[in-house]
Amino acid sequence: MSIRQTFTDIANAIREKTGNTGLLYPSEMAQNILDIPQGGGEDNLPAFIDGTANFADYASSIRNISAIKDYAFYKNNTVINANFPKVENIGECAFSSCTNLQTASFPKVERIGYYAFASCSNLQTINFPKCSYIGSSVFRGCSKITEAIFPECQTVLGGAFSSCSSLTTAYFPKATSFSESVFYN
Numbered sequence: 001m002s003i004r005q006t007f008t009d010i011a012n013a014i015r016e017k018t019g020n021t022g023l024l025y026p027s028e029m030a031q032n033i034l035d036i037p038q039g040g041g042e043d044n045l046p047a048f049i050d051g052t053a054n055f056a057d058y059a060s061s062i063r064n065i066s067a068i069k070d071y072a073f074y075k076n077n078t079v080i081n082a083n084f085p086k087v088e089n090i091g092e093c094a095f096s097s098c099t100n101l102q103t104a105s106f107p108k109v110e111r112i113g114y115y116a117f118a119s120c121s122n123l124q125t126i127n128f129p130k131c132s133y134i135g136s137s138v139f140r141g142c143s144k145i146t147e148a149i150f151p152e153c154q155t156v157l158g159g160a161f162s163s164c165s166s167l168t169t170a171y172f173p174k175a176t177s178f179s180e181s182v183f184y185n
Contacts (some may be wrong), residue, residue, distance in 0.1 A: 068094045070113065082106075090116045092135070106131075112138050114157075128153075134160045136179070148172075156182050 070091035073079055079098045083105045092113035095101060101120045105127040114135040117123060123142045132152050137159040139145060147169040148161060158179035161167055170183070 067091065070094065071096075073098055084109075089113075092116065093118070095120060103127075111135075114138065115140065117142060132174075136160065137162065139164055150175075158182060159184060 067089040075097040081103045097119045103125040111133045118140040124144045134156045136157040149171045155177040162184040
């Protein structure tokens, strides 16, 4: 089964489940939202959503996803749980303003781009055990996060956890660079 056919099947299932006629046609979704080149593009696909944004279910169809592109889920309020076991990089604003996102689990991510999870007001649980770089304002405004445990993180840029008013635990044992205002407000 081709990657395009997989997304077409998923889009049709979403239409059937939600009854939402406002979704794009599968070809438009694949070409525009997912930004899949006509020849494939399986090495660096942006994210796709099935309500839980869990790529483990699609492992046989989408084998080599290593990054989520900039703005992939920007302002997408249907994402509740993001579990991407093979992703190594998250682009700028990738999940920014996903107000229903509650958990983010990325066991292999090494870099998180600017504002990647900013304004995810319901984000409570984050799992980034391999992350070594956190860009500016990544979790800005994530007021329900209580723990930030990053055992491998070396660099944290400004405002990364600003306005995280419930944050009580921060653990960065390998950090060598903390910019100003990391925990502002």
